[in-house]
Amino acid sequence: MTGTQDYHLAELNVGRLVAPTDDPRVADFMDNLDRINGLGKRMPGFVWMMEGSGEPGTGNTENSIGNDPQFVANLTVWQDVAALEKFVWGTVHKQFYDRRREWFDILGEQHFVMWWVPAGHRPTLDEALARLEHLRRNGPDETAFGWAQMDQATMWRDKRCVPVAAE
Incomplete structure (x- = not known):
């Protein structure tokens, strides 16, 4: 599936900050959340993003996972893989992605997942975490997958994304 009027591409990316959101070690990340x-949200093909309180400089870091406020999630929906790929790898976002090790712990397991949703559907964080867990347990399939399963996505390969971080 490549995205149609009937289906859009959802993605979840989770990470654990190396320090609390008000710590100087993650200040550059936090200071740029609203910008990125x-x-x-202004990119062609953007559909929806899980939001936090709207408090400036917090992004959606309030949507933490479990009881760990440093474990944060980014959940978005895009018209198709080309739109998401352009944002991730073809904008200033890539510069911040390249610096992720400054701000996030290295996780020992899969932390990114994509899946198709009916147009108009807004996935919940619980739904997205279930997709991520499915990918971790079963590997990629129609229910949950990564960049490597998207034949039309090439930028992640060309931009030298580390496979464990992208799949």
């Missing part, structure tokens, strides 16, 4: 999220 705003850019994403």
Whole structure:
């Protein structure tokens, strides 16, 4: 599936910040959340983003996972893989992605997942985490997958994305 009027591409990316959101070690990340999220929302093909409180400089870091406020999630929906790929790898977002090790712990397991949703559907964080868990347990299939399963996606390969971080 490549995205149609009937289906859009959802993605979840989770990470654990190396420090609390008000710590100087993650200040550059936190200070740019609104800028990068705003850019994403203005991109052609953007559909929806899980939001936090709207408090400036917090992005959606309030949507933490479990009881760990440093474990944060980014959940968005795009018209198709080309739109998401252009935002992730073809904008200033890539510069921040390249710096992720400054701000996030290295996770020992899969932390990114994509799946198709009916147009108009807004996935919940619980739904997205279930997709991620499905991918971790079963590997990629129609229910949950990564960049490597998207034949039309090439930018992630060309931009030298580390496979464990992208799949």
